[in-house]
Amino acid sequence: MTVLTTEQLGVLARAVSRAPSVHNSQPWQLLVRGTEVDLLERRDVELRRHDPNGRDRLLSCGAAATNLELAVRALGRDCHLEWRSDAAATVTIGRPHATSARDFALYRAIARRRSHRRPFSPERVPEAARAAVAAAGEAAGLHVVVPGQLGKLAELLGFATRVLRDDRAYQRELEFWTAHTHGWGAIGDGVPEAALSPEALPVAGLVRARTPVPDDVVLARRLAAEHLLVLCTDTDTRTDRLAAGAALQRVWLTATVKALVGSVLTQPLHLTGFRARLVSELALPGVPQAIFRFGYPDVPAAPSPRLPLGELFPPPGGTR
Ligand SMILES: Cc1cc2nc3c(=O)[nH]c(=O)nc-3n(C[C@H](O)[C@H](O)[C@H](O)COP(=O)(O)O)c2cc1C
Structure with a gap:
């Protein structure tokens, strides 16, 4: 049973796609199975010198899982996240549930977050x-x-x-x-x-x-x-x-x-x-x-590109 409309699926896909990842490799895919969404780790993304054990790939998938969870909550649904040994995580979409102000603020921040590799303003953070x-x-x-x-x-x-x-x-x-x-x-x-x-x-x-x-x-x-x-x-x-x-x-x-x-x-x-x-x-x-x-920022940071959203979904017959 599919519970997500194409529009809702787009919300989840955009949120996952915007997550930070090692070298912006975006090592994840989404598999939707009714009320369950698997976040798959793309093991074909290899950084042999930088990340020989795939540790940063897992950290990246973890970051994407936070975005996925927040997007489900922003759609007004409860959700439960489970880490997996064969995938990265499965998010189970639950009952309708009002989005908390905090979750909605975090969800909205997904699109604004960027890596800021510049000096900060001298202003101290309270x-x-x-x-x-x-x-x-x-x-x-x-x-x-x-x-x-x-x-x-x-x-x-x-x-x-x-x-x-x-x-x-x-x-x-x-x-x-x-x-x-x-x-x-x-x-x-x-x-x-x-x-x-x-x-x-x-x-x-x-x-x-x-x-x-x-x-x-x-x-x-x-x-x-x-x-x-x-x-x-x-x-x-x-x-x-x-x-x-x-x-x-x-x-x-x-x-x-x-x-x-x-x-x-x-x-x-x-x-x-x-x-x-x-x-x-x-x-x-x-x-x-x-x-x-x-x-605090001194100058704005430049954005990084993202793969087309279609690449997030494995082709029939398996992951990339
Ligand atoms: C697990 C992980 C490790 C990262 N390591 C570094 C790093 O060592 N140096 C760095 O400048 N950026 C690092 N990044 C940031 C990524 O390069 C960045 O998220 C990616 O290029 C996408 O850009 P964005 O954060 O502006 O969306 C890391 C990100 C993740 C998730």
């Missing part, structure tokens, strides 16, 4: 807004931490940046994902040049061969001028990674509702040994899954 942004990510098994020890963090990020900048195979892969967003090869994925930043960390977002690396003292000072959160999970299972992505998106949308902007950093976490050192140097309460930086 304590209450910071607390609300962090609280949006808290859930069982999940911790949102304001990192102390910025000197140590700067040292680690500086080290990771230099390694990634000089890794030619890594840079080739990144070049591919940042070069095919315009011109004849453009299909609606990848990160456009305009959305990146030529500046040094912490605002560069994705470290490229020409990214300037400041010394550790300068980097620590710049980190201190921003607001940072580290999302950690108690354990590091597939479900943890999905849930961390979902939490990251709740954090990001909550920031957007509060007229804040931000960007996410997972790139250094993929380096061998980096995660363990971050845990010990910053005394983190779990496995770090993503770093989120946020503040």
